Amino acid sequence: MRTLVAPGRSRTGYAIALTITTIVVTAVFVLPLVWVVVSAMKPAVELARVPPTVLPLTWQPETYVEAWRLMDLGRYFLNTIVVAVGTWAVQLAVDVPAAYALSRLKPVLGKGILGMMLLTLMMPAAVLLVPTYLTIADLGLLDNPVALWLLGAANAFTVFLLKRFFDQLPVEVLEAAKIDGAGQLTLLWRIVLPLSRPILAVVSIFAVVAAWKDFIWPLLVFSDPARQTLSVALQRFAPDTPVNLMLAGLVLAGAPVVGLFLVFQRHVLAGLTAGGVKG
Amino acid sequence: MRRRVAENLTAYGFLSAALLCFAVFSWYPIARGVVLGFQQVDFVAAPAWVGWENFERLFADPLFAVAWRNTLLFTVLALVFGFAVPFLLAVVLNELRHFKAYFRLVVYLPVMLPPVVAALVWKWLYDPGPGLLNTALRGLGLPGLGWLDDTSTSMLSLVLVATWANLGTATLVYLAALQSIPGELYEAAELDGAGVLRRLWHVTVPQTRFVLLVLLLLQIVATMQVFTEPYVMTGGGPQDSTVTVLLLLYRYAFYYNDFGTASALSLLLLLVLGAFTALYLRVTRRVDA
Numbered sequence: 001m002r003t004l005v006a007p008g009r010s011r012t013g014y015a016i017a018l019t020i021t022t023i024v025v026t027a028v029f030v031l032p033l034v035w036v037v038v039s040a041m042k043p044a045v046e047l048a049r050v051p052p053t054v055l056p057l058t059w060q061p062e063t064y065v066e067a068w069r070l071m072d073l074g075r076y077f078l079n080t081i082v083v084a085v086g087t088w089a090v091q092l093a094v095d096v097p098a099a100y101a102l103s104r105l106k107p108v109l110g111k112g113i114l115g116m117m118l119l120t121l122m123m124p125a126a127v128l129l130v131p132t133y134l135t136i137a138d139l140g141l142l143d144n145p146v147a148l149w150l151l152g153a154a155n156a157f158t159v160f161l162l163k164r165f166f167d168q169l170p171v172e173v174l175e176a177a178k179i180d181g182a183g184q185l186t187l188l189w190r191i192v193l194p195l196s197r198p199i200l201a202v203v204s205i206f207a208v209v210a211a212w213k214d215f216i217w218p219l220l221v222f223s224d225p226a227r228q229t230l231s232v233a234l235q236r237f238a239p240d241t242p243v244n245l246m247l248a249g250l251v252l253a254g255a256p257v258v259g260l261f262l263v264f265q266r267h268v269l270a271g272l273t274a275g276g277v278k279g
Numbered sequence: 280m281r282r283r284v285a286e287n288l289t290a291y292g293f294l295s296a297a298l299l300c301f302a303v304f305s306w307y308p309i310a311r312g313v314v315l316g317f318q319q320v321d322f323v324a325a326p327a328w329v330g331w332e333n334f335e336r337l338f339a340d341p342l343f344a345v346a347w348r349n350t351l352l353f354t355v356l357a358l359v360f361g362f363a364v365p366f367l368l369a370v371v372l373n374e375l376r377h378f379k380a381y382f383r384l385v386v387y388l389p390v391m392l393p394p395v396v397a398a399l400v401w402k403w404l405y406d407p408g409p410g411l412l413n414t415a416l417r418g419l420g421l422p423g424l425g426w427l428d429d430t431s432t433s434m435l436s437l438v439l440v441a442t443w444a445n446l447g448t449a450t451l452v453y454l455a456a457l458q459s460i461p462g463e464l465y466e467a468a469e470l471d472g473a474g475v476l477r478r479l480w481h482v483t484v485p486q487t488r489f490v491l492l493v494l495l496l497l498q499i500v501a502t503m504q505v506f507t508e509p510y511v512m513t514g515g516g517p518q519d520s521t522v523t524v525l526l527l528l529y530r531y532a533f534y535y536n537d538f539g540t541a542s543a544l545s546l547l548l549l550l551v552l553g554a555f556t557a558l559y560l561r562v563t564r565r566v567d568a
Contacts, residue, residue: 003373004370004373005374018375029386029389032400032404035404035411050414051409094296094300097294097296098294098296100293101294105286105287107286107287107294116301120305124503124504124552126504126506127312128312129528129529129532129541130532131308131309134315139303151304153296154297154300156305184293213392215393215511230395231394234399238402246399250396253393254392258388258391258392260391261387261391272387
């Protein structure tokens with residue numbers, strides 16, 4: 001397709017542009033990550049050398065094992081998984097029926113409710129920090145992942161994406177099922193959900209990634225070190241952990257998300273453009 | 280009639296859990312936030328009405344002006360980098376016919392990393408001694424910088440991290456927008472004798488104007504709430520050069536347990552961000568309708 005620069009005008013020019021872009025993009029986005037992965041295997045003494053060694057003089061891959069053990073990363077992984085999976089499950093369980101009701105059952109005041117929900121998108125998250133924190137405290141949900149699950153369920157963007165998708169489902173299919181005597185719950189479970197796989201995938205990825213990346217809410221909710229998520233624990237460890245162990249810990253914390261991304265990249269990137277501009 | 284009632288009952292049954300979650304974790308906190316701004320609240324005594332006292336305390340705090348100035352600096356710098364760079368990157372990537380999948384993947388990779396991980400990795404890359412950045416600068420024959428340790432570069436350093444970590448989203452959204460520009464427009468402009476830069480300015484920019492505007496507004500709202508990078512990387516230092524509004528709010532609430540003053544600051548932030556959010560809604564509604 002025709003773009004800004006006429007194609008095929010100058011082969012050398014294109015080759016130069018391609019080479020420069022590849023080098024710059026790789027240097028900026030890949031090099032730092034590779035640098036951390038390799039540097040974590042240098043002894044702490046070697047990491048203090050100026051200029052730094054390119055490859056470790058002494059290879060210590062066991063640093064990764066030691067970091068995992070010393071920082072008890074397994075526990076924080078588990079805590080983070082509990083938060084992320086719980087947020088995802090509760091968000092779907094709460095928001096799918098709500099979006100379905102708003103889209104298909106059109107109850108009295110439905111439009112007003114949707115408007116009230118979308119209104120919360122206008123609220124900058126930072127502004128609600130203190131009152132929401134105090135509300136969580138009042139409910140006795142501090143140090144409890146349930147606080148983050150419920151907080152995640154009040155997600156107007158998810159409701160909006162789901163409702164917009166349900167709006168476009170063919171009426172005939174639903175009517176036919178209704179004539180067969182199916183109740184609304186059966187309809188939702190048997191007919192609507194199987195048809196909604198694409199949007200459920202998008203919403204699920206958004207939910208899990210957002211929960212995994214979140215820092216400020218887990219920081220506020222979990223003051224008990226044993227319940228903290230990876231992000232909160234790592235920044236707590238950072239000041240007094242030897243550099244090589246810290247770097248190994250960071251790599252271990254980042255690896256699963258990067259790995260999942262590499263596996264599911266098509267879905268992630270498709271979801272980005274589907275709901276992208278508004279997300 | 281009876282069927283209509285039954286349908287409504289079912290609908291509200293489906294809605295009940297969501298209504299409860301929104302009520303407790305969104306609607307009620309919004310209202311409560313406004314009230315809190317005018318109260319004295321700590322975990323010791325019962326909340327007491329104090330009028331404008333919280334706001335007066337804020338205005339008397341020398342850090343208040345510093346925090347707003349820093350936040351503004353962060354927002355402006357983040358616009359210069361975070362707005363221009365992804366757009367130009369998308370324009371360049373859109374011209375390239377090779378390694379398309381690789382570029383997309385790599386540019387978006389940092390977006391997947393938890394911000395704390397990115398911040399801690401960069402804190403190490405910024406190390407003035409053995410850090411990768413100063414090593415690269417020295418390799419080019421340039422003097423190293425103080426990065427996070429120097430008041431003149433500390434905020435810039437935070438902006439660079441935030442940009443690195445988030446630019447993938449904007450780049451891919453721009454790429455999608457660029458691909459929907461009809462090729463004939465470029466051909467016509469070329470026939471009229473417009474060079475590459477004029478085509479960029481008179482075809483590419485107007486054709487993606489809507490997406491550019493939406494992301495601009497979203498970015499302003501997001502960057503003015505910056506917290507993780509200063510909290511993790513500098514703690515507000517050196518010499519308060521990276522104390523942002525949100526960091527100050529966090530200190531009031533969770534260091535001093537002064538939730539009233541923190542809420543007053545929230546309300547001021549809401550006032551500023553509300554203007555941008557309203558603008559964003561106007562822009563998007565006009566296109567949706």
